[in-house]
């Protein structure tokens with residue numbers, strides 16, 4: 001019997017096939033830098049579209065396993081990672097998915113290079129980006145701390161390309177009291193000769209397979225609140241591989257990010273070293289937060305890109321109502337609008353990577369430092385929301401297949417849903433945007449700067465949208481007071497995010513004059529940029 005067969009979507013080399021990434025890198029990188037790094041990107045694109053993607057599909061049903069006791073009654077709390085994650089760890093180390101940012105081969109562009117690697121690597125490795133983000137953030141935090149003993153001890157492991165020496169880091173902030181108001185943390189640090197011992201429960205810790213973690217605890221006698229906390233360095237196992245007075249109570253049963261062994265811990269006298277000083281833990285852990293928020297944005301655009309790559313490919317194969325979906329005007333219009341969201345998000349996430357790179361080589365002006373402080377939460381919250389919306393639409397673009405687990409598609413939506421939640425929810429970051437509003441003047445200058453030299457007639461309407469949104473946001477920031485200011489913070493932050501996304505997209509479109517980028521800028525301008533009311 002002749003039966004209709006569906007052709008599954010397929011991926012090509014994820015670097016070669018990515019117009020947006022390639023065009024962006026050609027605009028921002030000096031030609032010799034692009035030439036130098038292109039081989040590493042082509043290789044990562046090959047792995048992501050080939051070996052890693054196949055392994056990801058084969059690994060679909062595996063999850064990390066916690067074994068708390070051995071056969072002889074010893075508490076071991078052994079975590080077994082899935083085959084994909086074990087492979088991902090090796091590839092991440094060897095290809096420098098963290099290290100590239102610290103080797104500084106291309107100065108301030110090293111961060112852009114590293115983010116491009118992370119962007120290609122992330123969607124085929126089921127959120128292995130989580131431990132890598134923490135590792136990167138821990139390396140940056142330790143380096144900024146000036147604590148030479150801890151730098152010498154840990155940083156070489158965090159930024160090595162030798163898989164046998166590579167460590168990942170955890171970030172343990174969230175307690176039963178909550179993940180947002182970190183100042184409520186209840187873990188106590190007791191002085192023990194020249195070290196400390198931590199006692200408390202961590203309720204939501206990032207990937208627990210890591211060799212070290214940065215965490216917050218309150219030294220005895222310190223006052224309540226974030227200022228009374230201190231930042232501590234912890235090694236998770238002793239020299240015999242036994243847990244360092246840490247009990248893994250259970251792994252979280254989460255909607256998505258199922259490969260990430262997120263845990264509940266009891267710290268029962270865990271040895272810990274002060275990283276900076278005996279207080280101001282929230283301020284001192286901020287470099288880690290800012291790096292992981294950058295990773296969050298890069299992961300958001302990476303997941304959007306993966307969904308769209310699969311959906312566009314499928315549209316060229318799937319025939320319905322007498323023609324491939326790629327010849328159906330409504331289907332293509334729908335995907336093109338999602339593509340525009342992705343492109344706006346992409347340019348904002350990578351712009352924050354550019355600024356982060358400059359801050360790491362101390363080339364950031366004071367004004368740009370304020371801008372980076374403002375844009376990090378804006379970028380994280382805006383791209384996180386876009387990722388969920390795009391992932392949901394991508395599933396729909398496959399019809400019923402998008403809702404069926406063994407296509408490997410539903411995981412995209414489940415994993416995207418964590419992006420607006422962890423590392424600061426949309427509302428918490430919207431309030432942070434208000435706190436960081438000293439950067440607004442520079443924000444306005446940068447956004448309007450993107451519009452200078454725009455001569456292409458097809459960009460006239462998007463330019464008008466940006467100008468009007470900047471004006472409106474500026475007026476709101478000057479006038480909104482008290483409760484109305486707090487209540488409107490999310491709309492304000494999203495408007496800033498979408499405005500700068502469109503401005504950067506216009507800049508790219510003017511530079512490339514590529515018809516698809518021009519189309520994306522126009523679509524983005526039409527679907528809603530200014531959401532303040």
Ligand code: MFK
Pocket residue numbers: 130171172173174179180181182183204205206207225226227254256257260262280282283284286287289290373418422423424425428432
């Ligand atoms: C796998 C699947 C699922 C699960 C996840 C597992 C992973 C779990 C990992 C997590 O725990 S994710 C949850 C991560 N949590 C957050 O991201 C915290 C969200 N909350 C915030 O960001 C709050 O805004 C904050 C905790 C920072 C507020 O706390 P406080 O005590 O009210 O701090 P405050 O007064 O705003 O800031 C204290 C200092 O830090 C100030 O500096 P000064 O002391 O000089 O005045 C701030 O300027 C500074 N600061 C705060 N945020 C900063 C910052 N500086 C630079 N950059 C920032 N982002």
